[in-house]
Amino acid sequence: MAKKTYDLLFKLLLIGDSGVGKTCILFRFSDNHFTTTFISTIGIDFKIKTVELRGKKIKLQIWDTAGQERFHTITTSYYRGAMGIMLVYDITNEKTFDDIVKWLRNIDEHANEDVEKMILGNKCDMEEKRVVSKERGEAIAREHGIRFMETSAKANINIDRAFSELAEAILDKTSGREADADHARIATVAYCTSAAVAASAAHMPEPEGAPDNFAKTLAF
Amino acid sequence: MSEVENSEVAVENDQKDYVEDGKNKLNVKCKFCGSKILDKKSAKYITLEKDLPLMQQDNNRKEGEIQNEQIKEFYHVENMYTFENIGFTHTVANCKYLSCADCDAGPVGFYDMDTKHSYVALSRIEHA
Ligand SMILES: Nc1nc2c(ncn2[C@@H]2O[C@H](COP(=O)(O)OP(=O)(O)OP(=O)(O)O)[C@@H](O)[C@H]2O)c(=O)[nH]1
Ligand SMILES: [Mg+2]
Ligand SMILES: [Zn+2]
Numbered sequence: 001m002a003k004k005t006y007d008l009l010f011k012l013l014l015i016g017d018s019g020v021g022k023t024c025i026l027f028r029f030s031d032n033h034f035t036t037t038f039i040s041t042i043g044i045d046f047k048i049k050t051v052e053l054r055g056k057k058i059k060l061q062i063w064d065t066a067g068q069e070r071f072h073t074i075t076t077s078y079y080r081g082a083m084g085i086m087l088v089y090d091i092t093n094e095k096t097f098d099d100i101v102k103w104l105r106n107i108d109e110h111a112n113e114d115v116e117k118m119i120l121g122n123k124c125d126m127e128e129k130r131v132v133s134k135e136r137g138e139a140i141a142r143e144h145g146i147r148f149m150e151t152s153a154k155a156n157i158n159i160d161r162a163f164s165e166l167a168e169a170i171l172d173k174t175s176g177r178e179a180d181a182d183h184a185r186i187a188t189v190a191y192c193t194s195a196a197v198a199a200s201a202a203h204m205p206e207p208e209g210a211p212d213n214f215a216k217t218l219a220f
Numbered sequence: 221m222s223e224v225e226n227s228e229v230a231v232e233n234d235q236k237d238y239v240e241d242g243k244n245k246l247n248v249k250c251k252f253c254g255s256k257i258l259d260k261k262s263a264k265y266i267t268l269e270k271d272l273p274l275m276q277q278d279n280n281r282k283e284g285e286i287q288n289e290q291i292k293e294f295y296h297v298e299n300m301y302t303f304e305n306i307g308f309t310h311t312v313a314n315c316k317y318l319s320c321a322d323c324d325a326g327p328v329g330f331y332d333m334d335t336k337h338s339y340v341a342l343s344r345i346e347h348a
Contacts (some may be wrong), residue, residue, distance in 0.1 A: 005259060005299065009301060039309060044308040048303050048305065049321055
C-alpha cells in the first residue's frame with residue numbers, strides 16, 4: 001500500500017432542515033459558469049479537502065445530507081464515523097432555528113458522544129430578511145457549549161473558516177489521545193445530506209476506500 | 221504561442237513532460253481556479269478508453285442528452301484520500317464523477333464504485 005501522505009482524516013457531516021443551504025455550502029455558489037452544467041445536475045455527494053493545522057496535514061471528508069429526512073429517521077448508521085457535525089439553520093427562517101434543538105437531541109441519541117459540533121446560521125447575506133438575531137444563535141450555542149458562526153454560502157462568508165474551526169476543535173480533542181503517531185486518526189465532520197443519501201446510509205463509502213485503520217476507528 | 225507546428229509537437233510529448241517513473245511528475249491542478257487536486261508523484265499514469273461527459277454541455281442539446289468525449293490518458297488513484305482537494309458526485313451507473321472541490325468544474329475524472337479507484341483525465345487538468 002502507498003505510504004500515507006497525511007496525518008489525520010476527519011469526516012464531517014452537514015445537518016439541518018431542508019432549505020437551510022447545506023448543499024450550497026458544499027457546492028459553491030460560484031460565478032463560474034461551469035457550475036451550471038453537468039456536475040450541478042447530478043449533485044455533489046462529498047468532498048475531500050486538505051488543510052494544514054498546527055503543522056499537521058489534515059484531510060477533511062465533508063458529506064452533504066438531506067434535510068427532508070426528519071430527525072427521527074436519522075439513525076446511528078447515518079452518523080457513523082462522523083467526528084464533526086455542522087448543524088445549519090437559516091437566519092431568515094424561524095422554524096429552522098427552533099429545530100436546532102431537535103437536531104441536537106438527535107445527535108445526542110445517535111452520534112458518537114465524542115462528536116464535535118458547530119452551529120451555523122446560514123444566509124447571513126440576507127440581512128433584510130433576517131428573523132433570527134445573531135445573539136440568539138450565540139445564546140443557543142453557548143447553552144450547549146458548542147461553537148457558532150454566521151455564514152453565507154452565497155457570498156462565501158465564513159465557509160472555509162467554519163470548516164477550519166471545526167477541524168481544529170476535533171484536533172484539540174484527538175491530540176490528547178494521539179500517543180500513536182504512526183496512525184492517522186479519523187475524525188468526521190458531518191454535513192447535512194440530501195434525501196438520496198440519508199435514504200441509503202449504506203451509500204456512505206465505508207472503510208473500503210479508507211486507510212487501514214479507518215474501520216477500526218469507525219467501530220469504537 | 222508563436223508556431224503552430226511546435227504546439228503539435230508539444231502535444232505528442234505531453235507524456236514525457238508530465239510523467240516520470242510512471243507517475244505525475246508535477247502537481248495536478250484545476251484548469252479554472254488552480255485548486256490543487258493531486259500532489260506530485262502521487263498517481264500512476266495509465267491509458268484507458270473511457271467516455272466522459274463534456275465539462276461544458278451545449279445549451280442547445282436535446283433535453284436529457286449528454287455530450288461525451290472519449291478520453292485516453294488518466295492518472296490512476298487507488299485511495300481516494302490521496303487527493304488533496306476533490307469533489308465526488310452522487311452515483312450514476314456505478315460511477316461517481318470527480319469535480320474541482322473549489323469551483324466545482326468537472327467532470328475531471330471518475331470513480332469506479334466496484335474497485336474504489338479514481339481516474340483523473342490528463343486533458344482536463346493542469347500541471348504545475
Ligand atoms: N441568500 C442565500 N441563499 C442561500 C444561501 N445558501 C443557500 N441558499 C438558497 O437556499 C435554497 C436551499 O439551499 P440548499 O443548499 O439546496 O438547501 P439544503 O439545506 O441542501 O436543503 P435539502 O437538500 O432539502 O436538505 C436555495 O435556493 C439556495 O439558493 C445563502 O447563503 N444565502
Ligand atoms: Mg441539499
Ligand atoms: Zn477549480
